[in-house]
Amino acid sequence: MKTALDEQAQSSLLLRKLGRIDDLTDDEERAVLNLPMKVKVFDADVDIIRDGDRPSDCAVVLSGFVCRYKILPDGKRQILGLYIPGDMPDLQSFPLQVPDHGVGTLARSNVGLIPHECLQDMLRSYPNLTKAFWRETLIDAAIAREWMIGLGRRSAYQRTAHLLCELHLRMMSVGLARSDGYDLPLTQNELADTLGLSTVHVNRVLQDLRREKLITLRGSALHIPDTRALQAAGEFDPAYLHLTD
Amino acid sequence: MKTALDEQAQSSLLLRKLGRIDDLTDDEERAVLNLPMKVKVFDADVDIIRDGDRPSDCAVVLSGFVCRYKILPDGKRQILGLYIPGDMPDLQSFPLQVPDHGVGTLARSNVGLIPHECLQDMLRSYPNLTKAFWRETLIDAAIAREWMIGLGRRSAYQRTAHLLCELHLRMMSVGLARSDGYDLPLTQNELADTLGLSTVHVNRVLQDLRREKLITLRGSALHIPDTRALQAAGEFDPAYLHLTD
DNA sequence: CGTACGATTGAGAGACTTCAACAAACGTGG
DNA sequence: CCACGTTTGTTGAAGTCTCTCAATCGTACG
Known part of the structure; x- marks a missing residue:
């Protein structure tokens, strides 16, 4: 209570x-x-x-x-x-x-x-x-x-990077993320249902992101060494979140 | 004027x-x-x-x-x-x-x-x-x-049928459609950009819909012989349009 | 009658899925 | 604290949906 x-x-x-x-x-x-x-x-x-x-x-x-x-x-x-x-x-x-x-x-x-x-x-x-x-x-x-834009016109790779960027900023804005990462308590299956992908493919995309050194993800601990790089990979522009106007 | x-x-x-x-x-x-x-x-x-x-x-x-x-x-x-x-x-x-x-x-x-x-x-x-x-x-x-649901989880065929159903009801609700069809002034390219598909694929999906006798489409004149059938093909449930509550 | 735009077709490629199996992590009860 | 079952993550192979490229056809319009 x-x-x-x-x-x-x-x-x-x-x-x-x-x-x-x-x-x-x-x-x-x-x-x-x-x-x-x-x-x-x-x-x-x-x-x-x-x-x-x-x-x-x-x-x-x-x-x-x-x-x-x-x-x-x-x-x-x-x-x-x-x-x-x-x-x-x-x-x-x-x-x-x-x-x-x-x-x-x-x-x-x-x-x-x-x-x-x-x-x-x-x-x-x-x-x-x-x-x-x-x-x-x-x-x-x-x-x-x-998200519609992503589902309709972005690749699985971009879409995934984009989502991770979005959640990063949103978590930051309520003080739940550090500037280099945050806690992402979603299973790959749940990510798949968010991104309109299969679980297997999410797994492979995450591996690609790791291989490119854009993220590390152990359990739910997501680490983003270079925010800019991940944003570039996801074509992420935060304007739509209206965080600062 | x-x-x-x-x-x-x-x-x-x-x-x-x-x-x-x-x-x-x-x-x-x-x-x-x-x-x-x-x-x-x-x-x-x-x-x-x-x-x-x-x-x-x-x-x-x-x-x-x-x-x-x-x-x-x-x-x-x-x-x-x-x-x-x-x-x-x-x-x-x-x-x-x-x-x-x-x-x-x-x-x-x-x-x-x-x-x-x-x-x-x-x-x-x-x-x-x-x-x-x-x-x-x-x-x-x-x-x-x-639309997100469609983009993420429905096939091109379902998604297209779904959109045609949605527009049908919406046009009906403002008196711009008859119960068996309406005027759809979109090019296949525009449909493609709506549905998250390529123009070529939209063309083939429309042919499939024609082959199944679910629609006829000459120019912008869309004819829907059997509304129910098209709705079934698109898994269309109009509740989300909130037309009648 | 030519031109331009939209629709159509064919062929080949690629992204993503499905199926199936296995490995790793996790929680729970003994 | 370990054994066990369940969930989650990972991998491989094969298949399919959809895309891209490129050419052709039809038609409306100046």
Whole structure:
């Protein structure tokens, strides 16, 4: 169980993101901090929202790794988004009510759950906050578009390098990465479902990246000796993450 | 040049979409109808917003066909979204200010341009409308996710069938399609850039679809004799379009 | 009637997949 | 603390989907 203090610290993670682009008023900040949030611990590989459910809470990742995914009739899985601490994986379905895919954990995760009504109430009281949340979903969508570009037009090698770069910056922005690497708790199978590849091919691509001295990866410890080089390999341009405007 | 009456008729196209999910008040409806909109005609294959521009207007497609796209360093293009009358192709970048890709026409199109400030003002006056616009962007994002699934995990054949089904329903919903077909003004090359395929392969896939009697396509006239059959071929489930909730 | 763009075809190559087996790492219970 | 089972990672070989290149055909339009 988390203490109240912890929860505040964790709400502030959310606050940091929301306030990243335009400034919130003190009142608005307080409203966000006062959102009632139930913290729940999920094991790895567990559903938070099942496809078709009509969830009553909105999730904030506090620790761990969460993904949005879709399973096709033939059993294939495509991971549609990766969510790290500070992210709200199902904000996309909050205004639409009906999610069209599942949300689940990839690693053991702490997830804050905020009742939809409380969020609704807050947005009614502070309409300007709607824009901040809206923006969050747009950044999420921008990331999805970048993945689309990769899936449609980049090689497996580029796409993989690109993803590793993206996660590096995103992890950095919430203080979970060092400048030369981070903890990547995804199996090669999960990477494959993210990148639209087979597990076998992911394995070979990772070996190529190692051979080129662009990464070392032992267990979940990813080391990136030369950020620039990896970014070049993945044609990575961070503009789409909107981290600094 | 359009008459004032025409413009109203066209604003109402927008209104229909915005009001599709939850009802707007009379005041809100009026605010939308009163948005000042400059109608501009664009030829086919012309940019409306160039990657990196900071646009001053927000676009509404009134007629024709518009797309969002990204060109990669090696010249490859990925089309990220298709926009038909009633759609707002750059609503995604409106709250973020900085677009991370271009928007252009695929066919000769009438586009309504609404100054950002006017939109901002309206949302300030009627904060509840923000949610309606937000929802629009989320449906757009849901479509993008569905494309991601296709790009990552579906065969060229399924993916193509899926896209044809999606456009069919979307065109139907704005009265631009009959139940047995519609006008598809995309070249095979443009389809290829949408589907993440080569032009040659799109050509062969279309021939396969013809051979299976799922479509006939002469010029831009697409005929779908059996909607169900094509949907089955594309594993198409329209839920993600959120057309009816 | 020529020109240009889009559609079509054929042949060969390459990227990625599938299948299948094995090795290594990990967690768990005895 | 070791044995064991399960999961994850690695390797090889064969196959297939899709791409590239390059030529040809059709058709609309000036």
